[in-house]
Amino acid sequence: MMTPHIEAASDAFAKTVLMPGDPLRAKFIAEHYLDNVKQVNQVRNMLAYTGTYQGVPVSVMGSGMGMPSIGIYSWELFTVYEVEHIIRIGSCGAYSPELNLYDVLLADRVFSETTFGTVQNGDPNPFRSPSPELNQRLIQSAHALSLPLKTGTVHSCDVFYRENSQDFQRILHTHQALAVEMEAFALFHNAQVLGKHAACLLTVSDSLVTAEAASPEARQTAFTRMMDIALHSIANA
Numbered sequence: 001m002m003t004p005h006i007e008a009a010s011d012a013f014a015k016t017v018l019m020p021g022d023p024l025r026a027k028f029i030a031e032h033y034l035d036n037v038k039q040v041n042q043v044r045n046m047l048a049y050t051g052t053y054q055g056v057p058v059s060v061m062g063s064g065m066g067m068p069s070i071g072i073y074s075w076e077l078f079t080v081y082e083v084e085h086i087i088r089i090g091s092c093g094a095y096s097p098e099l100n101l102y103d104v105l106l107a108d109r110v111f112s113e114t115t116f117g118t119v120q121n122g123d124p125n126p127f128r129s130p131s132p133e134l135n136q137r138l139i140q141s142a143h144a145l146s147l148p149l150k151t152g153t154v155h156s157c158d159v160f161y162r163e164n165s166q167d168f169q170r171i172l173h174t175h176q177a178l179a180v181e182m183e184a185f186a187l188f189h190n191a192q193v194l195g196k197h198a199a200c201l202l203t204v205s206d207s208l209v210t211a212e213a214a215s216p217e218a219r220q221t222a223f224t225r226m227m228d229i230a231l232h233s234i235a236n237a
């Protein structure tokens, strides 16, 4: 075992890793998109695979839910496996009435009340940013594939079930956060601290404004758009 959480050999990962929260979404991508696939991790069922997409090496690994989990996996990938780029591909809940179910959103800034940064290296700044280069490539890929892509601030939240379900209005208006998810802040923080590159693409799976939620079937189709954009950006880097 190379780390307490990843059993893969030191050269098992490609330089770019796609990270959905759900390890089964990682399996889906490996099975439907990649060639020459090898499973490289199953510790704690946090499945990881390496293969090629249009001839370019790429890995895909689940991050689990929440900042402690992605904080561990992204740190180990960046420091032990010499991974250079991590693109999170996740689901999010819409705060903005202008976001519809299945829209794909690229985070250009992340806000969080988490203590992750303060505890990790004493940085209390509640905002983190993605890699401008990765974001530019993702925007170009969406354009090349004629897939609509929105950009904006995302809220990374430590709590999924909040007592006050309308609290999102405050965060929308105070920080212009268009949607909520639970990992991007820690991923961007680790990338910044380690001099690596990270980005976050999200598909709207539900709306806190309208209380609509995507069906499981629709989620799969809609999520493939985000996967297409991410994989195209890797193949055309």
Ligand SMILES: O=P(O)(O)O[C@H]1O[C@H](CO)[C@@H](O)[C@H]1O
Pocket (backbone or CB within 6 Å): 020, 021, 022, 064, 065, 066, 089, 090, 091, 092, 160, 180, 181, 182, 183
């Ligand atoms: O779909 P994923 O990538 O897991 O992302 C979102 O879904 C989970 C909550 O249901 C959290 O991990 C949140 O960030």
Ligand SMILES: O=c1cc[nH]c(=O)[nH]1
Pocket (backbone or CB within 6 Å): 091, 092, 093, 094, 160, 180, 181, 182, 205, 206
């Ligand atoms: O973190 C998340 C993801 C999807 N929907 C939510 O409400 N929260």
